[in-house]
Amino acid sequence: MMVLDFGILGPLELAVNGVPLPLGTPKQRAVLAMLVMSRNRPVSSESLVNAAWEQFPPPEPKAGLHSYISNLRRLLASVGLDSKTVLASAPPGYRLAIADEDCDIGRFVSHKAAGVQAAAAGQFEQASRHLSDALAQWRGPVLDDLRDFEFVSPFATALVEDKVVAHTAHAEAEIACNRGHAVIGQLEALVGEYPYREPLWTQLITAYYVSERQSDALEAHQRLKSTLADDLGIDPGPSVRALHERILRQEPLNPRKIAQTTAVHTIAGIDARTAVGTQVAMAYLHATTGPISGEHGRHPLHAAATRIGRLPDNDIVLENANVSRHHAVIIDTGSTYVITDLHSANGVFVGNRRIRGTATLSPGDRIRICDHEFVLEVHQAAPH
Known part of the structure; x- marks a missing residue:
């Protein structure tokens, strides 16, 4: 019986029956890491490109990403896996389908x-x-x-x-x-x-x-x-x-x-939070003050990381001069949601207290960024 093991709690690792496999270039490993972080959920091609190339994408970034995906699929196929099922195309990008016990x-x-x-x-x-x-x-x-x-x-x-x-x-x-x-x-x-x-x-x-x-x-x-x-x-x-x-x-x-x-x-x-096997966003920031946008003022937290800030490359854009360009990020760790202040000028408040770098969020927590206030909603999602 083949034992597959993906690892991110340490250096990135993929082992089969205890033997590590070669994972390629740093950018290719970055793509795999993003997929493991968001296991069983689609990760957009844009997010994967941003992770691998950051501010310096190549002229045809989708082609470069497809090359890395193809390499990873060949690697999975080489150990007998159905590579297009394990690493599936899933709009708006790709999804790595692995069981909890395999990572x-x-x-x-x-x-x-x-x-x-x-x-x-x-x-x-x-x-x-x-x-x-x-x-x-x-x-x-x-x-x-x-x-x-x-x-x-x-x-x-x-x-x-x-x-x-x-x-x-x-x-x-x-x-x-x-x-x-x-x-x-x-x-x-x-x-x-x-x-x-x-x-x-x-x-x-x-x-x-x-x-x-x-x-x-x-x-x-x-x-x-x-x-x-x-x-x-x-x-x-x-x-x-x-x-x-x-x-x-x-x-x-x-x-x-x-x-x-x-x-x-x-x-x-x-x-x-620990319902698995869903593509539906399980958490939202519900805007209670500031300009309302998104469905009924609800901003879905879809992927492993949801970035909040003034610039348009953020997932939640707050058009306010007091908001920093990249103000905060909410990370879905798999069991909790954690908000991190990205060294913003005016801080992040959970409840009425300014956080010291990072804070673990609970359902119902009130989050304030300058004049914008949100409530974290966490819902059970129906399995697909």
Whole structure:
């Protein structure tokens, strides 16, 4: 039985029975990477051309793209696959049809979703196993061999957000299984790598406290408070403050109840997002202020990346002098939607708070870019 494996959670890889296949030139690999990122959904020819050639397309870009598609199809056919079914023509471009288990990002998404669902049901041993399996899919930085291509950075940034969520949920499940002491070292490393991620600090402080290391828990809280104040000029959020107060009062914690509550809160977005096998846009930005355009003011999020800005090459064009040329991008990671501020002049606000680089979005979130306000709508889509 042939085992096919596409990989983007590390350098781009396509392996058959564990043997990597040669994927050609960097531009050809960029085309394949875009197709894997948007697996089972059409990617427009224009998006593929923009990814591969950026601001310098050849005189006949569609011909160059067709050449890369033909090369990739020959590669798939060489290992016995029906290449025109796996890499199908699908207006307005092409679609890579692969199962979740045949790509690392698909396995990451499905194991992460299963882990959160298990935690919501109070099955923390099962949750920990699924989340550990999700994290095991990572071989290194996302598309590390293609990092010089502009499309990689926002997608990689969004997937790191997803990875941090998985790390946080895994630690929470381990603490709920009375193994808080076992995740302290990993959490210390993670808060060193991601010093502004309060959910990771919450798990570290909790792990210290339930391991009867109250002084270490208080010291970790002080480190977080100092880091946020010195670097960002803000205080910890309400959940960290509430945890700190409980520790000062030496109140007992119920990690299982806390973990289950967190998972139930998370699961609604995952349930809406992880329906597979659809070409219908599952998410929209619904304009509530500013000029209304699109069907009833709804801007569909079709592909892996939806760019927002003033210039006409954006997917959502906001004709406002205060909007930056390329203001923000929303990435569909497969399990969540993540918005990244592309170093804009006037920022991106989710709720009433300006985001610090990147923020994970939930259904119903209000997003404001200058005078334009949107609500994120996420819908189940009927399978085709």
